[in-house]
Amino acid sequence: MRALNPQAPLNEEKHRWFLDPKWLIIIAIVGFLLVFQVFPLVYLVFRAFFSTGTFSLEAFKRVYTYPLNWSALTNTVVAATFSMIFGVLIAFPLAWLVGRTNLYGKKFFRTLFVATYMVPPYVGAMAWMRLLNPTVGSMNMFLQKIFNLGSAPFDIYTMGGLIWVLTGFYYPYAFITISRAMEKMDPSLEEASRISGASPLTTLRTITLPMMLPSIVAAALLVFVAAGSCYGIPSIIGVPGQIHTVTTRIIDFVYIGSQEGLTDATTLAVFLMLIANVVLYLSTFSIGKKQYITVSGKSTRPNIVDLGRWRIPITALVIIFALVVVIIPFVTVALSSITVNLGESVFAEGNITWRYWERIFTRKSIINSARNSLVSAVMAATFGLLVSCMMAYLLVRTNIKGKKIPDFMITVGSGTPSVVIALSLIMSMSGKFGINIYNTLTIMVIAYMIKYMMMGMRTVVSALTQISPSLEEASQISGASWLRSMKNVTLPLIAPALVAGWFLIFMPCFYELTMSTLLYSTNTKTLGYELYTYQTYHNQQTASALATAILFTVFGINWLLNKLTDGEFSI
C-alpha cells in the first residue's frame, strides 16, 4: 500500500510535552547514545589532542612521522580507494544483469552474491592465502599448469592481493545498495527510451546510469569506509607481507600495552574516524535521501532486457565470476578443515580427518565462545530492534521536533570504524568516569548495538513507510486503543521486516571480529576472536572447521528466514 502522505502525524496531543511518551523515548535513546557513543568518541579525540595535559599536536607528530604509521595510512587509503572503484565496477553490471535482464539463474546468483555479505571477511582472507600464495598456492599452481608459466602469476601478500580480497568481500555492500535502488527505480523512463528506439546499452548509458548515480556514489562510499575499517583481512594477508593498515597498527599499539601505546592508538583512530565521517557526510550530502535496505516487495515490474545472443556467454561469465570469487574460496576453507597435512592434496592417502570438527564441538573454550557470541548477538539484536522500532515509529508516524537527532547519531555510529568504537569504549568505560563495564559482556553488546543498529532501523523504517497510516487510523476510529492497533494491525504487517531487521543485526554481531579483539576478557571471548586466534596462533585446520561451521550456520539461518517469511525476506 502506497501511503500518499506518510508524514501525516497520527495524533497531535496537547498534553504537557514533557510527559509525552514519545519525548521520553527520544530522550532515553539520545541519552543512551550520548553516554555510550558520543562521549567516548569525544573523549577519544580529546585524548589525542590533550595527551600530555595541555593541547598539543605532539602525539600526532610522533605518530605520523613514524614511517611505519605513515605507510599504514597511505596503504589504508590506497586499498580502500581501489576496493571502492573495483567494487562498484563489479557491483553495477552484476546488479543490472540480475535485476534488469533475462540472465539465466538470476535468483540463484542474487542469493549467492548477497551471501558473501553474510560471511566474515577474514574467512575469505584465509581462503585466498591458501589459493594465491606465491610459492604453493593451489590456484597459482593450477594457472601455472594451464598456461605453462614459469612462476606463480599472483602473489597474495601484496597490495594487489589485499585489494583483491577486500573487493571480493565488500562489493556485496555496493551490490545490495545498487540492486535495491534499481528495483525501486521507476522503469518508465527506461521503457520510454527503449520505445524511442534506443538499444539496451544506450538506455543503460544515458538513462539508467545517470538516474542511479546518487546510489552508486553512496554504494561506493559505503565500500570505501568498510574496506578502510577492515581489520581481519589486512591482518591475515597484509601483515605477513609487511603491509600494515591503520586498523592493524591501532590494534598493535593497543597490544603494546603501555600508556604511550594507547595514546598512539588513539591518535591513529582519530584519523580513521575523521575520514569515515567526512565520507559519510559526503555520501549523505550527495544523495540527499538515505538508501534503505528493505524487505523485498515488488512494486513495479521493470522491463526485462533481453540479452539475446549474449545470454549464454554472459551467463557463463557470471558463473566463472561466482566460482572464482565465491565458491572456490568457501570450498577451499571447507576442505582445509578436514585435511591433516596441508602440504598434500586432501585426497592423498590418509589425509582426511574429522579430528578438527570433533575439536570445535568439544573444546571448552570454543563452546564458551560460541555461547558468548550467541548471547551477545541475541541481546544486541533484540535491544537494537527495540530501539529500531521506537525510532521507526518516531520517524515515520510523528512530527516530533528533534526526531532526526537520534537518527543521525545512529547513522554516524554505523559509519564509525569498529576499531574506533571499541577503543573509545575501552578508554572511557574502564571506571575512569564512574562506569566500569570493561571486561564484561555488556560492553560488547553496547559496541555491537552502536555499530549495527542502523541496519535494523532502516529495515523497519522502510517497512513502516510502506504501510498507510489509514489502517491504524481505521482501527483507532473503530475503538481500539493505540496499543491494540499496534498489536493487531501494524505489527502483523511489519512482522517480516522485524524478523529481517533482527537478523540483519544478529548476523554481523555473531561473527564479529574487530571489536571483540579489543573488548574480550577471560570469559567473554567470542567466536570471531576464537577463529582469528586459531588461524593465527594455534591451528589452521581447526580455524577452517570453525569458519565452515559459521558459514553453514549463517546460510542455514538465511534459508530458514526465506522459508519463514515465504520468500518475503531478502536482504
Added chain:
Amino acid sequence: MKKLFMVLCVLVIASTLVFAAGSAEKPKAADGGLSGKLVIYTSMYDDVIEAIDETLEKVFPTIDIEFFYGGTGTLQAKIAAEVAAGKLGCDMLMVADPSYALELKAMGVLQPIMINNAADLAFDYDKEGYWYPVRISNMVLAYNPGKFSKADIPNSFYDFAYDKRVEGMISMSNPLTSGTALDTISALKDKYGYEYFTALGQQKVKIESGSVALTKLETGECKVIMILEESVLQKREMDRSKIEVIYPTDGTIVVPSPIMSINDQWSPNKNSAAAKAVTEWFMSEEGQKNIVKAWMHSVSAKYPTPPYDAIPTKEILKNTIPVDWQATVTLREELRTKFQEAVAKK
C-alpha cells in the same frame, strides 16, 4: 504468523541448549580440603592447555581450574591494564618469558611459594619462592626434509638471516606477542648486534605464528623457520609429520618458562592453598611427566627424559646462546621497536 511463532519458539528453545553444554563440570567430593576457583593465564598453545587441563581435573577434582590463553605480549598488556584498574584477573601465571617474572616480582604482585623439591631443579629459580621454571621451551630451526635437503638450507641462526638462498622463504614469530620470540631476538642482538635485525628485514622474513609457519613448511612455501622445538615435536607426534628440528650450530636459545602465583591482595579468587598445591604438582615428577608429554623439556634433574624424539636436555645445554633476562626487561620497548622497524616493508 503462527508458523513464524512456532519456529521462533523452537529456535529459542534450541538456543538454550547451548547453555546446557557449558555447565556440566561440577567437582564432587572433597579432597584434601581444596576447593574454589583458580584462574591461570597462560601462553601455552591450546592443545597443550587441553591436555594439561584434563590431567589437572583428575588430580584436583575439587578445584575449578580455568585456563585463559593469550600470547605473552597480549597477556602483558592485559595485566598492565588490570594493574591500573586495581585487580588482576588471574590467580596464577604461566607465560613463556622469564624476564616477565622479574618484572612482576618487582611490582609486588607475586606470592612466594616454597616447594620442598627445589633442590632437584636443573635451572635457576627464585630463592625466595616467587617464581620457578616449570617448562623448558627451546627456540630452534625447522625444515621439511620431504621438500628440501638439510645441506641446502641454513643450519644456524646467523645463516638464517644472512644466507640469500632462503630469502623470502623464512618465517618467525612476532616478538610483540610472543615471549619466546622476544627472548630470542634479545639473545641474537647480544650475539650479533642490531645489524642482525636489519639482515632479517632484508631476508624478507615473514612474521607469523608457529602454527602458520609450520603449515608453510609442509606446503613448501617456506624453506626454513625459526620455531619452538615443542611445536615441531607436537606435529611429528600428532600428525606424523616429517618436519625435522635443526638444533642451530651457533647455539639453541633455551627459555625456562616460569610459573608464578599472584598474592591475595591482587588475585581475584584468593585461593593460595590451591595455587600452592597446583604449583607443587607442576614441579613434582608427576607434573614434569605431563610437561614432557606436552612436548616440552622437563626442569627436574630427577626426570631427564626428553619429550617425544628430541635430544636430551643435557645435549642441548652444551650449545646455547645465553639470554640476559634483566636486560630483556629493561630493553623490551627498544627491542620490539627496533625489530619492527627493521622488518617492515621498505
